[in-house]
Amino acid sequence: MTEACHDPPLLTLRDVGMRYPTGTTALVGMSLDVKAGEFVSLLGPSGCGKSTVLRLVGGLDSPTSGQIEHHWDAGGRSAPVGCVFQEPTLLPWATVWKNVYLPLRLQGERRSAARPRVDEALRLVGLEVFSKAYPRELSGGMKMRAALARALVTRPQLLMLDEPFAALDEITRFRLNDDLLALWGKRQMTALFVTHSVYESVYLSTRVVVLSQRPGRVVADIPIDLPFPRGEATRSDPRYHELCEQASAALRLAMGEPAAAAAGGGA
Numbered sequence: 001m002t003e004a005c006h007d008p009p010l011l012t013l014r015d016v017g018m019r020y021p022t023g024t025t026a027l028v029g030m031s032l033d034v035k036a037g038e039f040v041s042l043l044g045p046s047g048c049g050k051s052t053v054l055r056l057v058g059g060l061d062s063p064t065s066g067q068i069e070h071h072w073d074a075g076g077r078s079a080p081v082g083c084v085f086q087e088p089t090l091l092p093w094a095t096v097w098k099n100v101y102l103p104l105r106l107q108g109e110r111r112s113a114a115r116p117r118v119d120e121a122l123r124l125v126g127l128e129v130f131s132k133a134y135p136r137e138l139s140g141g142m143k144m145r146a147a148l149a150r151a152l153v154t155r156p157q158l159l160m161l162d163e164p165f166a167a168l169d170e171i172t173r174f175r176l177n178d179d180l181l182a183l184w185g186k187r188q189m190t191a192l193f194v195t196h197s198v199y200e201s202v203y204l205s206t207r208v209v210v211l212s213q214r215p216g217r218v219v220a221d222i223p224i225d226l227p228f229p230r231g232e233a234t235r236s237d238p239r240y241h242e243l244c245e246q247a248s249a250a251l252r253l254a255m256g257e258p259a260a261a262a263a264g265g266g267a
């Protein structure tokens with residue numbers, strides 16, 4: 001998928017700092033490029049500012065220093081960003097179909113015009129037969145699929161995911177990892193994925209970016225050269241384990257542990 005990358009980067013963070021009005025400095029000197037077609041994971045200790053990066057990129061907050069540049073394609077019908085959070089945050093009183101339709105409805109699109117895109121998003125995540133179900137009738141994994149469909153329905157140029165599978169059991173998580181990668185390949189998307197899991201970050205990504213303890217900044221940028229498609233064979237590939245060790249060592253250093261411990265540690 002790295003072949004799909006081209007210049008200029010879709011997203012550039014240049015020396016970004018973020019100090020909240022409460023006085024907490026979440027980010028200092030954070031620089032990052034994300035090229036079109038990449039799958040970049042942000043890995044870092046709890047509270048280091050990973051979600052803050054997503055908030056800034058999504059325009060929910062403005063950095064207190066530095067710049068964020070986007071090179072969105074302004075001509076097309078696709079939205080700049082789509083977001084998926086750890087909680088699926090579906091409207092409980094609306095069917096799956098209406099939940100997925102919501103972003104288009106908010107853009108003023110009529111139901112009949114939106115139907116093909118909503119149906120397509122549901123098909124992409126394998127929920128087409130549950131379109132009339134209510135969130136309470138879905139499993140945790142299915143709710144997350146619905147949240148993914150809602151993020152995909154606007155065909156975002158950058159899909160941002162904030163620990164989307166953290167609350168799911170391991171089997172469901174592995175399955176959703178594979179489904180997400182299949183979608184990423186099919187849609188030729190660009191993804192920015194926040195996770196605490198070294199294994200998940202290496203499995204999914206073309207690059208793993210490790211952040212320091214708060215205030216967050218990039219301390220390691222690890223290209224993941226595992227071939228696609230990824231699957232069960234990837235998890236037993238010695239190169240996968242080597243890269244997991246490398247990411248794990250970088251994370252331990254980021255957390256202030258000495259290099260010797262970092263070199264020997266697991267995820």
Ligand SMILES: Nc1ncnc2c1ncn2[C@@H]1O[C@H](COP(=O)(O)OP(=O)(O)OP(=O)(O)O)[C@@H](O)[C@H]1O
Nearest residue numbers: 020022024026045046047048049050051052053214
């Ligand atoms: N709206 C806010 N107002 C004040 N402080 C905030 C706000 N949002 C986040 N913070 C603080 O900024 C720091 C970074 O938070 P952030 O949620 O970005 O970290 P994170 O790496 O995503 O954490 P986690 O991995 O635990 O989800 C934390 O100390 C947090 O308390």
